[in-house]
Amino acid sequence: MKIKPFKVEQWMNEFEDDAIYNIGETCVHSISLNELLELSGENTEEYIPKVLGKRLTYGHISGAPEFKEGICSLYERMKPQNILTTHGAIGANHLVLYSIVEPEDRVISVLPTYQQLYSIPESFGADVQLLKLKPENNFLPDLNELRDMVNEKTKVICINNPNNPSGSLIPEDMLREIVEIAENANAYVLCDEVYRGLTQEEGYSKSIVDIYDKGISVGSMSKVFSLAGLRLGWVAASEDIIAKCFEHRDYNMISCGMLDEIFAGLALKNADKLLKRNKSMVRRNLAVLDKWVNKETHMSYVKPQAGTTALLYYDYDIPSRAFCVNLMKNYGVLLTPGSCFELEKCARIGYACSTEILEQGLEKLSEYLKTL
Numbered sequence: 001m002k003i004k005p006f007k008v009e010q011w012m013n014e015f016e017d018d019a020i021y022n023i024g025e026t027c028v029h030s031i032s033l034n035e036l037l038e039l040s041g042e043n044t045e046e047y048i049p050k051v052l053g054k055r056l057t058y059g060h061i062s063g064a065p066e067f068k069e070g071i072c073s074l075y076e077r078m079k080p081q082n083i084l085t086t087h088g089a090i091g092a093n094h095l096v097l098y099s100i101v102e103p104e105d106r107v108i109s110v111l112p113t114y115q116q117l118y119s120i121p122e123s124f125g126a127d128v129q130l131l132k133l134k135p136e137n138n139f140l141p142d143l144n145e146l147r148d149m150v151n152e153k154t155k156v157i158c159i160n161n162p163n164n165p166s167g168s169l170i171p172e173d174m175l176r177e178i179v180e181i182a183e184n185a186n187a188y189v190l191c192d193e194v195y196r197g198l199t200q201e202e203g204y205s206k207s208i209v210d211i212y213d214k215g216i217s218v219g220s221m222s223k224v225f226s227l228a229g230l231r232l233g234w235v236a237a238s239e240d241i242i243a244k245c246f247e248h249r250d251y252n253m254i255s256c257g258m259l260d261e262i263f264a265g266l267a268l269k270n271a272d273k274l275l276k277r278n279k280s281m282v283r284r285n286l287a288v289l290d291k292w293v294n295k296e297t298h299m300s301y302v303k304p305q306a307g308t309t310a311l312l313y314y315d316y317d318i319p320s321r322a323f324c325v326n327l328m329k330n331y332g333v334l335l336t337p338g339s340c341f342e343l344e345k346c347a348r349i350g351y352a353c354s355t356e357i358l359e360q361g362l363e364k365l366s367e368y369l370k371t372l
């Protein structure tokens, strides 16, 4: 089956390892196991031998109970039977789309977003319609456009809240309107929520599954919890959706890594502490970025509301890929070209790295801008 190249991942494959100032990736500055143990208050000398003594079986097939309980604590109405663990959110998005989309179904996806949400259903022969998020609307969906796109064949509406790359956050009343539109078409809403919780203002935004029975939430340990190396994500949804996903998952996963799930369970037991660390990082770093954008006369952006990324627009006459390749090759600074999101005259910044790297990367970026 043919599928379009995954542009953002190919970009990262090509350049990420060589970056000196990586302000292109999207996780909140990752933590080590030592840091996780310290933050959790576990006594390492007691904890580690217990882990080392575990027999490495397949573990719990649908996900370790402690991990699933931790996931449930991030929602209002999810129970362990509503959760299926996966190999990252990338595995979860793939699994959901593979389990529910049939050829010729209509699938509506926001753009820009993580490319899986539109290129996977397209590869299955679905009729994919793109709902463009525009800077003039603060990268929020135009619901009249969405209403016009929905027809009786609409199977799923894919959204990403908070949005990667723009950092927009759909407010609850708008989310409820999207649900109403989906409900009228009897469609699912798949909401990629891997940045949920990383807000600039206080408050924990609603998950789609807490307001819609046909809502499907995809989450991850990578971004909000700084543990991408565990490669764990999940699907949270009604039991019948989980059953459909489980049937398909049997064919390509068996179970997630048992050790990964142990550490993820520990992390989510301490979710409040990790969230506190990470919210303060994204807020501190966004202040740094904001100051920088305001002083750079050739740059502008829609200030993000949440997540870890923003789209930086420039007024030079240069394609986004060339802009980013030159920056990377000459200054070792990694951004991600707008072209990876079907956009031009912009690049995505990931501002949740260490503050030091962000400051140094922006300084180098300023030097580069002077040469244009």
Ligand SMILES: Cc1ncc(COP(=O)(O)O)c(C=O)c1O
Pocket: 026, 087, 088, 089, 090, 091, 113, 114, 160, 164, 192, 194, 219, 220, 221, 222, 228, 232, 233
């Ligand atoms: C919106 C979105 N969804 C999913 C993923 C995949 O994340 P994971 O590391 O959990 O597979 C990413 C990673 O960048 C992302 O930005």
